[in-house]
Amino acid sequence: MFNKVLVANRGAVAARVVRALRLLGVRSVAVYSEADAAADYVAAADEAYAIGPAPARDSYLNQDRLLEVAAQCGADALHPGYGFLSENAGFARRVEAAGLVFIGPSPRWIEAMGEKTAARALMAKHGMPMAAGSGLLGAEPAEVAAAAARIGYPVLIKPAAGGGGIGMLAAADETALLAAVERSRAMASRSFSNAQVYLEKLMERPRHVEFQMLGDRHGNVRHLFERDCSVQRRHQKVIEEAPAPGVGKAPAMAAEAAAILAQLGYDNIGTVEMLLGADGQFSFLEMNTRLQVEHAVTEMVTGVDLVAAMVRVAAGETLDTVLPAEISVQGHAIEARVYAEDPVRFLPSPGPLNRFRPPAESAALRVETGYREGMAVTPHYDPLLAKVIAHAPTRDGAIAQLSEALAGFEVQGIKTNIAFIQRVLGSEAFRAGAVHTGLATELK
Amino acid sequence: MADLPIKSEISGNVWKILKAPGDAVAEEETVMILESMKMEIPVMAPRDGVVASITVAEGDAVAEDQLVATLKG
Missing domain, CATH: 3.30.470.20 (ATP-grasp fold, B domain)
Known part of the structure; x- marks a missing residue:
């Protein structure tokens, strides 16, 4: 079992992980942004380190700072909680390269499931039931329309690198489809720095x-x-x-x-x-x-x-x-x-x-x-x-x-x-x- | 006629300003995008018109009901 685990998150989930670590007899290390200095999870942990200003990109998403704290406190593992860096394969690899255990699936799994069309293909190959869908859509409107026609309307446009429902749009016909694909690409690009989208059959009231x-x-x-x-x-x-x-x-x-x-x-x-x-x-x-x-x-x-x-x-x-x-x-x-x-x-x-x-x-x-x-x-x-x-x-x-x-x-x-x-x-x-x-x- | 105020519906930060004074906007066209609690919330023009002023800058914190722009009267 580990001696000391860095909890790279905040709020309710950080408190939850600290509680589990205490139960296991493992020392816990909390990190906090300027907005969270007075939060209960910080006090509940055995040690705590300030990691930066309130915006997440300056604190809970700041990989360099988190790895610096991990080295400084001598943690032998890191728990990412949910959200923030929990599904970032690059970060998980950096944690491992720094000699710590990333508490979660191996980076290759985070990667395999992170790109949705590749995940669908892998799962379908192994017999997972799957509704009709497309691969990554190309730029050509004719190609996009053909993919939707193969699946059958209505379809759902989804960002391939997405999450949280951002950029998910429905289309009932070809005119709506092409406009919605453009909007979805723009939203995906902004939120996930990846404009790739794909189609799935839209299910009614699933x-x-x-x-x-x-x-x-x-x-x-x-x-x-x-x-x-x-x-x-x-x-x-x-x-x-x-x-x-x-x-x-x-x-x-x-x-x-x-x-x-x-x-x-x-x-x-x-x-x-x-x-x-x-x-x-x-x-x-x-x-x-x-x-x-x-x-x-x-x-x-x-x-x-x-x-x-x-x-x-x-x-x-x-x-x-x-x-x-x-x-x-x-x-x-x-x-x-x-x-x-x-x-x-x-x-x-x-x-x-x-x-x-x-x-x-x-x-x-x-x-x-x-x-x-x-x-x-x-x-x-x-x-x-x-x-x-x-x-x-x-x-x-x-x-x-x-x-x-x-x-x-x-x-x-x-x-x-x-x-x-x-x-x-x-x-x-x-x-x-x-x-x-x-x-x-x-x-x- | 007095300029028409456009107010923020939420507390958050100004993420992106899409229109400048003098720009024509249609009803429900996005004037700027605010960001709060991991959500992007558009601020839309209440009717067709021309932007008279933008009263905030990108990165500013805004409060609920705060004036963020005006349309020419």
């Missing part, structure tokens, strides 16, 4: 179902079942739950995905994201080669500490020592992401947390936050204020418990999406388990 995977450095991969993350706004998740309501064949799909990844030699934590069509068919969307924001949902229903597990396999332990022999789903867990945003227009709402009273934690209710009353939510980072996760024997029970917890969550000084989450939790469609990726917009 569900987003994803599968939690864990591999070790010895050729073993196991799954920890599925999560349904269909409730999204702007292609970003708002409510996640496990198990996926009414998807009896999810465990079989999870086992199939784990077998494919084992065959490929996948070697740490990852999530296979799929769409589930109205016809009951799964199709591969992408694979995230990192810890997910919604990992706690899986932890609640399986009892497995995923963060500790990914650290242990990165240190060389085998899956059979890290995971119980039998993993089963106990009850139902639902997570709500409380964002600092306008609940109607979904616009960011940074500002001071004049009042910030999250619900009290219990065995059945978990709250993960990087904030505290009196702190400010800055415009520099993502809008996630807190994750509230309820666990109950039944789905109805989990909904009731989450709703009650959110009703007692007091925030003043900024706008939050709590009212919106409550509207979803109270809706007939959600209660019936009739979720799909367009539901949030319909209930807005």
Whole structure:
């Protein structure tokens, strides 16, 4: 096991990783920007280093500074959390070259899954179910139109190096297609410094179902079942739950995905994201080669500490020592992401947390936050204020418990999406388990 | 007629200014792009017109409801 791990992140996930390290008896090192000097995760770590001004590019994305701190503090591994540099293969390679273990899959996996058309081709070759799609689109309008015609309208244009839903645009016919491809390229170029885009068949009201995977450095991969993350706004998740309501064949799909990844030699934590069509068919969307924001949902229903597990396999332990022999789903867990945003227009709402009273934690209710009353939510980072996760024997029970917890969550000084989450939790469609990726917009 | 104020809907930073005083804009055309919490938020012209002034610079921090530009009256 490692002696000291640098946590190259901030807020709730940094706090989560520090907690797992403490449990494992490993010293933790936090890093913080000028905006985060007073944050709780900084105080919770065994050591902490300032890494620069508030903007992420000057701090949490500053690879040179992070590697300098790693050398200075004598860490033997680095945990990237999620977001920031967690899916940057170049950074993972630099961490390894500096003699540290990068806690996550090998850089070659980050690379293989980072370019979406190559990832689709690799997965399709190994038998992963896949909806129709194109390769990278060329510049010629005729070629673009031909690719769309082969797939059949409507199509979805997606940046090949993308994430977070940025630059994803739908097109119902050829005229809309060519204009949308140009817009998507411009957005992709700006956000990912890569203008390449490709097409996928647009599914009507699909569900987003994803599968939690864990591999070790010895050729073993196991799954920890599925999560349904269909409730999204702007292609970003708002409510996640496990198990996926009414998807009896999810465990079989999870086992199939784990077998494919084992065959490929996948070697740490990852999530296979799929769409589930109205016809009951799964199709591969992408694979995230990192810890997910919604990992706690899986932890609640399986009892497995995923963060500790990914650290242990990165240190060389085998899956059979890290995971119980039998993993089963106990009850139902639902997570709500409380964002600092306008609940109607979904616009960011940074500002001071004049009042910030999250619900009290219990065995059945978990709250993960990087904030505290009196702190400010800055415009520099993502809008996630807190994750509230309820666990109950039944789905109805989990909904009731989450709703009650959110009703007692007091925030003043900024706008939050709590009212919106409550509207979803109270809706007939959600209660019936009739979720799909367009539901949030319909209930807005 | 007084110039028509265009205000920021959010707190954030000015990422890119796309129009200059004297430029003609159509209704819903993007005048500038703000950035907040990893999102790009366009500031759009409320109607057709000509930009009278831009009252912020790229990189500036803006508050919700802050004046960022005006259209000629």
